[in-house]
Amino acid sequence: MAKVTVDGVEVEVPNGASVLQACELAGREIPRFCYHERLSVAGNCRMCLVEIEKNPKPVASCAFPVADGMVVKTDSPMVRQSRRGVMEFLLINHPLDCPICDQGGECDLQDQSMAYGMDHSRYHENKRAVKDKDLGPLVKTVMTRCIQCTRCIRFAQEIAGVPELGATARGENMEIGTYVEKALSSELSGNLIDICPVGALTSKPYAFVARPWELTKTDSIDVLDAVGTNIRIDARGSEVLRILPRLNEDVNEEWLADKARFSLDGLKRRRLDRPWLRRDGKLVAVSWQEAFAAIAQRLQGLSGARIGAIAGDLADAESMVALKDLMTGLGSPNLDCRQRGEKLEATRRDFYCFNTTIAGIEETDALLLVGTNPRHEAPVLNARIRKRVLAGSLPIAAIGAAADLTYGAEWIGDGPAALRALLAGTHGFSSVLSAAKRPMVILGQGAVARADGAAVLAAAWEIAARFGMLGADWHGFNMLHSAAARVGALDLGFLPGPQGKDVAAMLGGGVDLLWLLGADEIDTDAIGAGTFVVYQGHHGDAGAARADVILPGAAYTEKSATYVNTEGRAQRTAAALHPPGEAREDWKILRAFSDVIGRRLPYDDLDAVRQRLGEAHPVFTRTDTVPRLACTDMTGPAGDSGGLSDAPFVPFLADYYRTDPISRTSPTMAECARTFGPALMQAAE
Amino acid sequence: MTDQTDAGADSVQPAHFAFDADSEAEISRVLARYPAAKQASAVLPLLYLAQRQMGRLTGSAWVPRAAMDEIARRLGIAPIRVYEVATFYTMFQLRPVGRFHLQVCTTTPCWLRGSDEVVAACRRTAGVGGFGETSADGLFTMTEVECLGACVNAPILQVNDDFYEDLDGPRTEALLTALKRGEVPPPGSTIGRQTSAPEGGPQTLVGPALAAATPPAE
Ligand code: SF4
Ligand code: FES
Ligand code: FES
Numbered sequence: 091m092a093k094v095t096v097d098g099v100e101v102e103v104p105n106g107a108s109v110l111q112a113c114e115l116a117g118r119e120i121p122r123f124c125y126h127e128r129l130s131v132a133g134n135c136r137m138c139l140v141e142i143e144k145n146p147k148p149v150a151s152c153a154f155p156v157a158d159g160m161v162v163k164t165d166s167p168m169v170r171q172s173r174r175g176v177m178e179f180l181l182i183n184h185p186l187d188c189p190i191c192d193q194g195g196e197c198d199l200q201d202q203s204m205a206y207g208m209d210h211s212r213y214h215e216n217k218r219a220v221k222d223k224d225l226g227p228l229v230k231t232v233m234t235r236c237i238q239c240t241r242c243i244r245f246a247q248e249i250a251g252v253p254e255l256g257a258t259a260r261g262e263n264m265e266i267g268t269y270v271e272k273a274l275s276s277e278l279s280g281n282l283i284d285i286c287p288v289g290a291l292t293s294k295p296y297a298f299v300a301r302p303w304e305l306t307k308t309d310s311i312d313v314l315d316a317v318g319t320n321i322r323i324d325a326r327g328s329e330v331l332r333i334l335p336r337l338n339e340d341v342n343e344e345w346l347a348d349k350a351r352f353s354l355d356g357l358k359r360r361r362l363d364r365p366w367l368r369r370d371g372k373l374v375a376v377s378w379q380e381a382f383a384a385i386a387q388r389l390q391g392l393s394g395a396r397i398g399a400i401a402g403d404l405a406d407a408e409s410m411v412a413l414k415d416l417m418t419g420l421g422s423p424n425l426d427c428r429q430r431g432e433k434l435e436a437t438r439r440d441f442y443c444f445n446t447t448i449a450g451i452e453e454t455d456a457l458l459l460v461g462t463n464p465r466h467e468a469p470v471l472n473a474r475i476r477k478r479v480l481a482g483s484l485p486i487a488a489i490g491a492a493a494d495l496t497y498g499a500e501w502i503g504d505g506p507a508a509l510r511a512l513l514a515g516t517h518g519f520s521s522v523l524s525a526a527k528r529p530m531v532i533l534g535q536g537a538v539a540r541a542d543g544a545a546v547l548a549a550a551w552e553i554a555a556r557f558g559m560l561g562a563d564w565h566g567f568n569m570l571h572s573a574a575a576r577v578g579a580l581d582l583g584f585l586p587g588p589q590g591k592d593v594a595a596m597l598g599g600g601v602d603l604l605w606l607l608g609a610d611e612i613d614t615d616a617i618g619a620g621t622f623v624v625y626q627g628h629h630g631d632a633g634a635a636r637a638d639v640i641l642p643g644a645a646y647t648e649k650s651a652t653y654v655n656t657e658g659r660a661q662r663t664a665a666a667l668h669p670p671g672e673a674r675e676d677w678k679i680l681r682a683f684s685d686v687i688g689r690r691l692p693y694d695d696l697d698a699v700r701q702r703l704g705e706a707h708p709v710f711t712r713t714d715t716v717p718r719l720a721c722t723d724m725t726g727p728a729g730d731s732g733g734l735s736d737a738p739f740v741p742f743l744a745d746y747y748r749t750d751p752i753s754r755t756s757p758t759m760a761e762c763a764r765t766f767g768p769a770l771m772q773a774a775e
Numbered sequence: 776m777t778d779q780t781d782a783g784a785d786s787v788q789p790a791h792f793a794f795d796a797d798s799e800a801e802i803s804r805v806l807a808r809y810p811a812a813k814q815a816s817a818v819l820p821l822l823y824l825a826q827r828q829m830g831r832l833t834g835s836a837w838v839p840r841a842a843m844d845e846i847a848r849r850l851g852i853a854p855i856r857v858y859e860v861a862t863f864y865t866m867f868q869l870r871p872v873g874r875f876h877l878q879v880c881t882t883t884p885c886w887l888r889g890s891d892e893v894v895a896a897c898r899r900t901a902g903v904g905g906f907g908e909t910s911a912d913g914l915f916t917m918t919e920v921e922c923l924g925a926c927v928n929a930p931i932l933q934v935n936d937d938f939y940e941d942l943d944g945p946r947t948e949a950l951l952t953a954l955k956r957g958e959v960p961p962p963g964s965t966i967g968r969q970t971s972a973p974e975g976g977p978q979t980l981v982g983p984a985l986a987a988a989t990p991p992a993e
Binding site: 247253254255256257258259260268269270 | 840853854855856858859862863
């Protein structure tokens with residue numbers, strides 16, 4: 091530890107910390123452009139200058155290590171004057187186009203020029219101009235505004251793991267770009283917009299849309315993958331205009347995946363904004379009463395066994411518990427949430443959760459990936475793996491279709507045969523796992539959504555048990571989900587009850603009335619011709635196309651709802667605006683319908699539903715936290731690892747940019763799929 | 776200055792590049808200088824080898840993008856890291872140049888000593904229109920460079936790897952005509968001075984006569 095005095099305040103900081111960190115600890119704000127706490131230190135903008143006693147020159151505090159007894163001044167005349175000098179130089183080539191710049195109002199350069207800028211320019215030469223770059227459909231560039239802080243280069247290289255940005259040429263001619271023009275092939279590219287301190291990199295879809303002070307900001311949770319990224323929804327009037335990440339060290343740090351950030355134009359399109367009823371083969375707009383009456387009529391005389399419900403990937407816990415209660419009331423055991431036949435087992439929570447936790451990834455020392463491409467299934471979680479990789483030697487083996495994960499992995503097989511080899515100890519990675527202190531395995535949905543899924547699950551657990559992944563202070567068995575609804579559904583037991591039918595059995599005429607709660611990933615063509623389909627959801631996607639009755643629900647931006655992420659962390663979204671037209675929050679629809687058929691669900695407000703949720707599983711009462719798990723009971727899931735087939739694992743997501751009704755509707759995501767599609771497909775093959 | 780930012784769209788870029796046996800021999804020597812984990816340090820020598828090989832094989836010493844990609848592959852680094860280095864150093868030509876790359880120094884010392892005439896002679900005799908241009912016969916490209924570090928023999932014209940010093944208009948013309956004929960005059964001073972020694976022979980420490988002519992210090 092070193093004792094440092096900052097403006098008369100004495101602080102103790104670890105040796106090796108920078109002067110800037112010491113200043114922050116002392117509560118002094120240091121202006122900066124190039125420094126970013128999650129990136130390597132570049133020390134090139136010079137905005138962070140401070141005065142250090144006995145040092146004749148000002149010092150760049152972000153790149154200067156502390157020393158014991160150091161006396162720092164952050165607001166002396168020398169500091170102020172040198173920062174003014176730096177600012178003047180930065181502004182020499184920076185255009186004065188704030189009025190037409192999308193960063194205006196939230197620009198570091200703009201803010202700091204208020205503090206250190208001059209009221210006029212002494213520079214009378216021509217300013218330099220730089221050609222804009224085409225980084226793809228998401229990130230817009232106005233490179234003349236670039237102050238060459240190199241944050242974007244470091245982000246691409248270090249966090250995103252796609253070293254494609256660089257600074258070419260030098261001096262006056264230096265430019266930031268890819269040199270060979272190409273779209274930035276990252277699922278995290280939107281973060282460049284946040285990280286660029288000026289308006290050089292801004293959001294293409296959001297260009298010229300709004301000013302930050304016009305927006306209402308709502309803290310919420312993303313649901314387009316199962317990471318549970320904390321987001322802020324910026325809305326104006328009845329429109330979501332942008333989505334930004336919120337800091338949560340345990341989940342997403344400060345990153346947000348591109349699908350979560352840019353799918354929002356899908357929220358305005360193909361929305362179900364009123365009830366529909368199929369009459370003579372055609373959907374006609376009806377009132378809520380008529381829609382409910384039609385369902386009630388069809389229900390008449392049906393036994394519980396002939397009724398079923400499937401919960402989709404975006405369903406919230408409140409609506410799922412209401413639907414489950416409704417079905418139970420009707421005597422139906424036919425419930426399922428595993429839309430693509432994932433052989434998930436819910437007898438124990440750690441069979442289906444990411445038990446190591448996302449932050450826990452940083453502690454592992456050997457990683458095995460089975461049937462998963464975390465780069466597509468959970469880009470932000472993948473960034474955490476990459477962070478661990480960068481921290482130093484992490485052996486990684488992967489089983490499945492080889493892909494570029496942004497870090498090196500040894501592909502040890504494309505199917506379950508590799509699992510057998512690991513168990514038999516005939517593959518070299520077995521000894522790596524044995525030697526590791528905190529090894530972990532990540533099982534993707536692609537590993538279990540197949541005929542021998544239960545066997546794969548069992549084999550993965552056996553590997554976990556065999557190689558010391560399960561211990562008194564470490565749980566290295568992890569299920570990586572890609573649907574935000576899934577863990578919550580499993581917690582609620584949204585699964586076939588005794589003699590209940592699963593998804594496959596409900597299709598093909600297995601039930602006479604099928605209630606789809608946002609279930610669009612099932613094979614809707616396989617639904618029996620005589621099955622009466624109720625689709626409750628927010629988008630006119632596959633489910634609605636097959637429906638006999640459509641009940642318009644709310645998207646995640648329009649309701650306060652609970653989702654449990656892949657770690658098993660319950661988090662709540664907040665409504666940023668109202669559902670469109672006659673659409674309603676989903677649990678309310680179910681509650682209202684229960685009234686119509688005389689089986690009123692026993693909750694009248696959100697608190698009561700949440701109380702009911704808490705009764706169903708305690709996880710719903712302790713939101714935002716997740717305990718670090720240990721494993722003492724080694725008993726594995728019911729499957730038999732002897733039943734492994736030889737079929738290779740196939741990628742679970744065919745197209746990262748289009749996985750759910752919202753992203754499938756989004757023109758921006760369609761554009762991304764066009765731009766990146768072929769390349770990603772090749773990488774996955 | 777040429778636009779260095781989008782070489783990819785250029786039709787002059789060859790689709791492939793491979794080091795030949797001569798370069799390979801040199802590459803093994805270069806790589807041996809760096810520890811296994813630090814092979815990226817070899818990026819500068821490899822770029823230089825690529826440029827030399829192009830000169831040897833095609834008569835135009837430049838570094839095509841395919842060569843930069845090949846270097847990135849060889850060193851296990853991202854191609855952009857090679858592009859950054861290659862664009863930083865003006866000594867690397869990222870577009871084809873003539874067989875003789877005329878690099879005229881026009882910085883103050885050379886300019887005071889008549890670099891304008893060297894430039895004029897290049898235009899006249901080599902047939903290049905201006906800086907950054909190549910003569911119609913493809914023999915010469917003229918580039919304006921900053922101080923070559925040989926001001927003492929100013930003005931300087933660098934032809935490929937060699938310096939020609941103490942130039943004026945006629946001597947530059949003579950040099951270029953020789954080059955055209957396929958001769959390569961010996962590099963160095965064109966007025967016969969020994970390296971950068973004073974013109975007309977030694978001027979200091981020439982013996983007692985000099986000492987006698989100099990009044991003793993008070
Ligand atoms: S584009 Fe933005 S982040 Fe990148 S170097 Fe320029 S100012 Fe920095
Ligand atoms: S923040 Fe310290 S030099 Fe840029
Ligand atoms: S000025 Fe021409 S060599 Fe120095």
